[in-house]
Amino acid sequence: MSEDIIIEKLNEAIKQNKGAGLVSVVDSTGSSPGKKGFIMAVFDDKSTVGTIGGGEVEKLVIEKAIKCIDEGRDELLTFKLEDKGDLHIQCGGTITIFIKTFGRKDKLLIAGGGHVSKAIYEIAKNFNFKIVIFEDRKEYGNIERFPNCEIIIGDIGENIKNYNIDNRCYIVIVTRGHIQDENALKASLNRGAAYVGMIGSINKTKHIMQNLLNEGYSKDELERVYAPIGICIGGDSAEEIALSILSEIFIVKNKGQLRHKRDI
Numbered sequence: 097m098s099e100d101i102i103i104e105k106l107n108e109a110i111k112q113n114k115g116a117g118l119v120s121v122v123d124s125t126g127s128s129p130g131k132k133g134f135i136m137a138v139f140d141d142k143s144t145v146g147t148i149g150g151g152e153v154e155k156l157v158i159e160k161a162i163k164c165i166d167e168g169r170d171e172l173l174t175f176k177l178e179d180k181g182d183l184h185i186q187c188g189g190t191i192t193i194f195i196k197t198f199g200r201k202d203k204l205l206i207a208g209g210g211h212v213s214k215a216i217y218e219i220a221k222n223f224n225f226k227i228v229i230f231e232d233r234k235e236y237g238n239i240e241r242f243p244n245c246e247i248i249i250g251d252i253g254e255n256i257k258n259y260n261i262d263n264r265c266y267i268v269i270v271t272r273g274h275i276q277d278e279n280a281l282k283a284s285l286n287r288g289a290a291y292v293g294m295i296g297s298i299n300k301t302k303h304i305m306q307n308l309l310n311e312g313y314s315k316d317e318l319e320r321v322y323a324p325i326g327i328c329i330g331g332d333s334a335e336e337i338a339l340s341i342l343s344e345i346f347i348v349k350n351k352g353q354l355r356h357k358r359d360i
Contacts, residue, residue: 099146101146103137106118106145106198109137109139109198110198113200113203113260113264114139114140114141115140115165115198115199116197117138117139117165117196118136118195118198119157119161119193119196120133120193120196121135121193123191125189125191126177126190130147130148130153130154134147136154138158138161138162138195139165140162140165140166142162148193149191153177153191160173160195161197164197165197168197169197170196171195172193172194173194174193175190175192175193177189201225202264202290202349203225203264204216204268205228205230206229207267208230208231208236208252208269208270208271209229209233209241210272211334212270212334212337213229213236215335216338219338228245228246228247228259229242229245230259230280231252232249232250232252233249252279252283253276254283256283257283261284261287261288262289263289263290264290265288266290266291266348266349267284267291267292267293268293269281269292269295269325270294270325274296274303274304277294277295278307281294281321285317285321291345291349292320292321293321293322294324295337296323296324304323305321305323325340325341325344326340326341326343327343327347329343
């Protein structure tokens with residue numbers, strides 16, 4: 097298999113936020129089946145693309161790579177291919193392998209591209225989030241406004257519904273209207289996200305929650321939604337609202353506590 101295909105598959109996995117590792121033979125001597133320059137991609141579902149020579153060495157390296165992906169670390173390994181060595185193989189030689197891992201990132205999914213969304217993005221881009229913007233207006237959802245992140249244009253609720261959401265997703269609903277907020281919330285419920293928050297007043301929140309209860313959504317699921325969103329830090333500027341939202345997310349993400357350090 098060509099190196100281009102291996103790298104392409106690796107890039108696809110990274111874009112899909114899957115754990116992956118690139119395994120490279122950096123040196124070999126003697127009759128090692130893997131030669132310098134051989135590469136292989138290993139993924140967190142234990143699938144592989146490419147080869148570093150096959151056999152017992154490759155089997156062990158795949159196991160090591162999966163562990164490295166799980167632990168988020170790189171590793172340099174050297175194996176002696178002789179009867180008294182690591183693998184009791186009589187090839188006669190050595191092989192040195194480097195495992196470079198690419199871990200999954202936490203995703204910050206922002207429904208809406210308005211002023212509060214922009215302020216959230218400006219703060220969140222300094223952290224290790226994969227940021228995704230959902231907007232139905234191109235003038236508010238574009239790479240000039242939100243550089244270096246994924247932008248999905250179209251019906252916000254439908255696009256969130258069709259997006260792959262898991263327990264490393266943090267969903268912030270700050271669209272331009274009640275209907276869009278409600279549709280985005282519907283699409284976010286029962287998806288396994290680590291956090292779902294929705295902006296709005298207490299009255300708006302009660303209205304939307306009652307609508308969803310009437311439609312058959314469970315009270316337990318709705319009570320897990322952070323709405324109105326954010327913590328009470330004071331201030332009503334877009335930047336202050338953004339800070340209150342991200343502070344709440346980090347409390348949830350890091351299992352933190354809302355109290356002063358001086359009181360600990």
